[in-house]
Amino acid sequence: MSDPNLIAMAEAPAGSGRPRSLAGDAWHDLRRNKIFWASSVLVLVVLLMALAPSLFTSADPAACALSNKHKGPAGGALFGYDFQGCDVFARTVHGTRNSIEVGFLSTLLAGVIGLCFGLAAGYYGGAVDAVLSRGIDIVLGIPFLLGAVVFSGRLSAGEGDDGVTAVTLTLGLLAWTSAARVMRSSVVSAKSQDYVAAARMLGAGPLRLMFRHILPNSIAPFIVVLTLMLGANIAAEATLSYLGVGLKGEAISWGVQIADAQGQARVAAGPLVWPSVFLAATVLAFIMLGDAVRDAFDPKLR
Amino acid sequence: MFRYIVRRLLQMILTFFGATFVVFALMFANQDDPIQALAGEKPVSASLRAALTERYHLDEGFLSQYWYYMSNLLTGDLGVTLTGRDISALLAEAWPRTLQLSLMAIVLAAVLAVTAGVWSAIRRGGALDNGILAFTLLLLAMPIVVLAPVAQLVFGMELGWFPATASREISFYTLMLPAIVLATTVVATQLRVTRTSVVENLRADYVRTARAKGLTPRRVTWVHVLRNSLIPVITLIGVDLGTLMSGALVTEEVFNIPGVGFNLARGIRNEDGPLVVGFVSILVIVFLVVNLIVDLLYAALDPRIRYE
Amino acid sequence: MTDIQASMDVLPGLDPRAPLLQINDLHVEFRTRDGVAKAVNGASFRLSPGETLAILGESGCGKSVTAQAIMGILESPPGHITRGEVRYRGVDLLKLPEHERRKVRANKIAMIFQDALSALNPVYTVGFQLAELFRAHRGMSRADAKNRAIGLLDQVRIPAARARINDYPHQFSGGMRQRVMIAMALALDPEVLIADEPTTALDVTVQAQIMSLLAELQRQRNMGLILITHDMGVVADVADRISVMYAGRVIEEAPVYDIYARPAHPYTRALLESIPRLDLKGHQLTAIRGLPPVLTDIPSGCAFNPRCRYAKDPCLQDPPPPAYAIAPHRTARCHFFREVLGE
Numbered sequence: 001m002s003d004p005n006l007i008a009m010a011e012a013p014a015g016s017g018r019p020r021s022l023a024g025d026a027w028h029d030l031r032r033n034k035i036f037w038a039s040s041v042l043v044l045v046v047l048l049m050a051l052a053p054s055l056f057t058s059a060d061p062a063a064c065a066l067s068n069k070h071k072g073p074a075g076g077a078l079f080g081y082d083f084q085g086c087d088v089f090a091r092t093v094h095g096t097r098n099s100i101e102v103g104f105l106s107t108l109l110a111g112v113i114g115l116c117f118g119l120a121a122g123y124y125g126g127a128v129d130a131v132l133s134r135g136i137d138i139v140l141g142i143p144f145l146l147g148a149v150v151f152s153g154r155l156s157a158g159e160g161d162d163g164v165t166a167v168t169l170t171l172g173l174l175a176w177t178s179a180a181r182v183m184r185s186s187v188v189s190a191k192s193q194d195y196v197a198a199a200r201m202l203g204a205g206p207l208r209l210m211f212r213h214i215l216p217n218s219i220a221p222f223i224v225v226l227t228l229m230l231g232a233n234i235a236a237e238a239t240l241s242y243l244g245v246g247l248k249g250e251a252i253s254w255g256v257q258i259a260d261a262q263g264q265a266r267v268a269a270g271p272l273v274w275p276s277v278f279l280a281a282t283v284l285a286f287i288m289l290g291d292a293v294r295d296a297f298d299p300k301l302r
Numbered sequence: 303m304f305r306y307i308v309r310r311l312l313q314m315i316l317t318f319f320g321a322t323f324v325v326f327a328l329m330f331a332n333q334d335d336p337i338q339a340l341a342g343e344k345p346v347s348a349s350l351r352a353a354l355t356e357r358y359h360l361d362e363g364f365l366s367q368y369w370y371y372m373s374n375l376l377t378g379d380l381g382v383t384l385t386g387r388d389i390s391a392l393l394a395e396a397w398p399r400t401l402q403l404s405l406m407a408i409v410l411a412a413v414l415a416v417t418a419g420v421w422s423a424i425r426r427g428g429a430l431d432n433g434i435l436a437f438t439l440l441l442l443a444m445p446i447v448v449l450a451p452v453a454q455l456v457f458g459m460e461l462g463w464f465p466a467t468a469s470r471e472i473s474f475y476t477l478m479l480p481a482i483v484l485a486t487t488v489v490a491t492q493l494r495v496t497r498t499s500v501v502e503n504l505r506a507d508y509v510r511t512a513r514a515k516g517l518t519p520r521r522v523t524w525v526h527v528l529r530n531s532l533i534p535v536i537t538l539i540g541v542d543l544g545t546l547m548s549g550a551l552v553t554e555e556v557f558n559i560p561g562v563g564f565n566l567a568r569g570i571r572n573e574d575g576p577l578v579v580g581f582v583s584i585l586v587i588v589f590l591v592v593n594l595i596v597d598l599l600y601a602a603l604d605p606r607i608r609y610e
Numbered sequence: 611m612t613d614i615q616a617s618m619d620v621l622p623g624l625d626p627r628a629p630l631l632q633i634n635d636l637h638v639e640f641r642t643r644d645g646v647a648k649a650v651n652g653a654s655f656r657l658s659p660g661e662t663l664a665i666l667g668e669s670g671c672g673k674s675v676t677a678q679a680i681m682g683i684l685e686s687p688p689g690h691i692t693r694g695e696v697r698y699r700g701v702d703l704l705k706l707p708e709h710e711r712r713k714v715r716a717n718k719i720a721m722i723f724q725d726a727l728s729a730l731n732p733v734y735t736v737g738f739q740l741a742e743l744f745r746a747h748r749g750m751s752r753a754d755a756k757n758r759a760i761g762l763l764d765q766v767r768i769p770a771a772r773a774r775i776n777d778y779p780h781q782f783s784g785g786m787r788q789r790v791m792i793a794m795a796l797a798l799d800p801e802v803l804i805a806d807e808p809t810t811a812l813d814v815t816v817q818a819q820i821m822s823l824l825a826e827l828q829r830q831r832n833m834g835l836i837l838i839t840h841d842m843g844v845v846a847d848v849a850d851r852i853s854v855m856y857a858g859r860v861i862e863e864a865p866v867y868d869i870y871a872r873p874a875h876p877y878t879r880a881l882l883e884s885i886p887r888l889d890l891k892g893h894q895l896t897a898i899r900g901l902p903p904v905l906t907d908i909p910s911g912c913a914f915n916p917r918c919r920y921a922k923d924p925c926l927q928d929p930p931p932p933a934y935a936i937a938p939h940r941t942a943r944c945h946f947f948r949e950v951l952g953e
């Protein structure tokens with residue numbers, strides 16, 4: 001046994017290699033996950049489309065000519081024209097921004113509410129937890145879209161409002177419960193870990209404990225929930241707009257496009273199909289991204 | 303069991319008042335002019351104003367408004383729409399259709415989710431499993447506003463496999479396509495939860511015991527594993543009902559099924575506040591009651607809870 | 611006797627005069643993402659009616675995997691039986707088609723698991739789980755099966771059996787649960803019972819009760835009993851013979867008295883020295899130095915060589931030591947067994 005390689009091999013623990021942190025492990029897995037890359041690219045394209053629609057189309061989505069009604073694809077109008085003679089491609093591309101904006105902002109709002117509720121309930125436990133958990137139950141007692149239908153109408157400022165603020169607030173105020181629950185349970189389990197007990201004994205205050213020790217170890221499932229929620233909120237915005245209580249007026253939105261095109265789908269399928277495809281692809285991208293991240297953090301479910 | 307039921311009942315009563323209060327508050331509170339809010343952007347005549355004020359006791363204190371709203375709701379008095387139709391009568395006419403539609407969707411989704419979920423779990427990692435998972439992903443990505451109109455276009459109009467609308471006669475056949483569309487809103491989640499749960503249970507020690515007893519694989523899976531795996535799936539039913547309700551809103555609108563969702567969607571479009579408030583309040587109650595039943599069912603399936 | 615019973619007796623090649631159970635050169639490996647774990651590497655032993663064979667070894671040495679391979683309930687994938695025979699009355703069970711194999715389970719060879727709480731299905735009553743055996747294997751009616759189940763609970767001395775039949779596993783105490791497991795294993799009068807660490811999860815006093823119950827039932831029925839354990843103290847009173855396993859091999863096999871008196875393998879010897887003994891109070895316990903081998907990378911030659919104080923050059927060379935017959939009914943896989951025996 002004089003071969004140094006042999007000795008090194010014998011000494012290396014099973015499945016050798018430097019021990020990695022959970023996040024490091026997850027990243028290692030993610031990097032090799034094709035679905036992660038595919039969904040990331042899709043998400044980036046959608047984001048780019050939302051930020052700079054003119055990169056994708058030079059046509060003005062509001063420049064419609066009834067003479068073009070239901071015309072097929074021609075020139076710049078890749079997807080043809082809708083019943084008002086608007087360029088479907090241009091409208092679909094420009095509709096991205098509203099969907100993404102509503103999706104991101106409402107998810108952000110839900111995330112902040114969920115974070116506060118979940119952290120407080122999980123960290124303090126006892127009576128605080130009981131009260132906050134009942135609060136979560138109450139919001140969960142209202143079916144998501146039904147609540148949204150009622151609230152969105154109430155919140156909008158009336159004449160001339162494009163509904164973006166109202167929809168964002170509505171979705172944010174109703175969607176946070178899942179984030180709060182996930183945060184709560186991971187805080188509860190993180191709290192019982194030895195290192196937190198140790199930090200507490202060393203005199204770390206509640207805020208420091210929460211943000212330095214508990215939060216970093218509870219954040220992964222929370223982020224996964226938010227990613228999935230983003231997809232769901234984008235879909236919900238489209239549904240509200242479809243029902244007439246979402247974006248309205250001059251606002252361009254995939255949901256509005258679908259609602260407008262549905263009656264004439266027999267005559268011209270393009271105006272219905274294309275916004276549907278964009279919507280589904282966007283939702284799909286966020287779901288796949290969330291799934292991939294979750295799998296990376298929770299390998300036992302594979 | 304008894305203590306569990308009592309505890310769940312108390313929690314549900316709390317949730318019930320909380321949720322109805324939130325709905326109510328958002329409807330009427332915080333509005334400069336609640337009457338105008340009820341009527342949308344339409345001009346409100348003096349007589350309508352008086353009728354609405356009386357109906358919702360808008361001249362009284364906030365809590366007594368809530369009190370009247372609740373007692374009306376619980377006695378089945380939902381008032382009249384802005385166009386003067388009796389809301390309770392509308393609801394009575396509409397609900398059997400929605401019930402039929404949603405029952406069809408629920409059965410369809412449950413059967414599909416459980417069978418495919420179990421298969422997928424047994425053959426996990428295989429082609430069938432991956433195919434099924436990819437399919438659920440696709441379904442998850444299709445919001446009902448995409449699926450309903452596109453399904454109607456493709457299967458109802460272009461291919462003509464199903465009637466494209468169901469307005470005239472409501473039958474098993476005319477409701478088939480809408481029911482499939484509605485089922486897709488819940489089937490993917492149910493399937494994935496079933497699969498995960500079966501995968502976890504297949505590794506459980508009691509499965510080894512069942513096999514050591516010389517039971518057939520079929521019996522091990524469908525008797526021993528399934529019963530355990532269904533516990534988390536059952537809890538989904540409560541959440542799913544909410545999804546189905548919102549789904550019905552779009553599905554009934556698209557397929558012209560004059561049910562609860564159809565009427566509600568109309569009410570929303572016509573900005574008929576009393577109708578929307580009435581319908582949504584009833585749906586919230588149904589939702590809460592079903593969730594309570596699900597909790598009890600959960601206890602029935604899992605003896606560890608029953609004998610807590 | 612029902613049809614199933616009748617068809618059991620015509621198992622192809624069944625020979626009533628052949629040994630009750632004979633395991634030959636059994637190899638089991640687990641193919642996982644981290645490599646191939648060789649859990650069992652040529653285990654061999656034999657069991658006669660009325661005999662108690664203890665299988666002893668450190669945790670992870672392949673005892674449970676051997677038992678599962680005999681039962682045919684290995685999780686596969688990742689588990690694969692790559693070589694060997696499991697002969698019941700001369701029939702190699704590994705060659706039987708699955709539907710024949712299934713009839714052997716519980717009917718001829720039954721098994722008890724370590725943790726009865728997780729080994730029983732939490733959502734069915736113990737009555738259901740017992741009666742299920744009679745219904746599935748004997749085609750009995752619900753009522754008959756239930757009566758048989760009550761009788762079984764009586765036999766394992768569960769008080770108020772008739773009432774408890776409708777209880778769920780979590781409503782029993784640990785000892786009572788293990789009695790339910792025993793009842794379940796004995797339901798169809800098997801000829802072989804494999805008990806995989808039946809008392810490890812229990813309190814010491816309950817352990818003794820369960821062991822004496824097992825011993826008594828075995829005597830009554832003249833069953834062959836394979837008692838798997840990692841605790842040498844447990845087996846001394848009940849076992850007739852002991853097979854000591856290390857890294858998936860039986861490294862020593864001997865009548866129980868001989869092993870305690872004169873171990874022939876350094877590993878057995880080390881195990882014996884590591885049990886606390888009342889007559890040697892105050893003496894230092896000798897734990898075995900080093901760790902059991904990583905199953906994906908078992909040392910060549912004698913697997914015990916890195917930990918062995920007798921190890922010499924031949925111990926590092928493949929093939930591993932053969933099973934030296936050191937006395938009638940005694941074997942040991944050590945090149946230097948004479949030295950260990952102190953001859």
Ligand SMILES: Nc1ncnc2c1ncn2[C@@H]1O[C@H](COP(=O)(O)OP(=O)(O)O)[C@@H](O)[C@H]1O
Nearest residue numbers: 640647649669670671672673674675685688905
């Ligand atoms: N399902 C499995 N998957 C992978 N490896 C396994 C599995 N079951 C057992 N093993 C491997 O087999 C070895 C022996 O396990 P086991 O027979 O349970 O040990 P024990 O002797 O303690 O009963 C373990 O160390 C483990 O590496």
Ligand code: SF4
Nearest residue numbers: 912915918925944945
């Ligand atoms: S063969 Fe060698 S290493 Fe193995 S037990 Fe015997 S002396 Fe020790």
Ligand SMILES: [Mg+2]
Nearest residue numbers: 673674806807
């Ligand atoms: Mg074991």
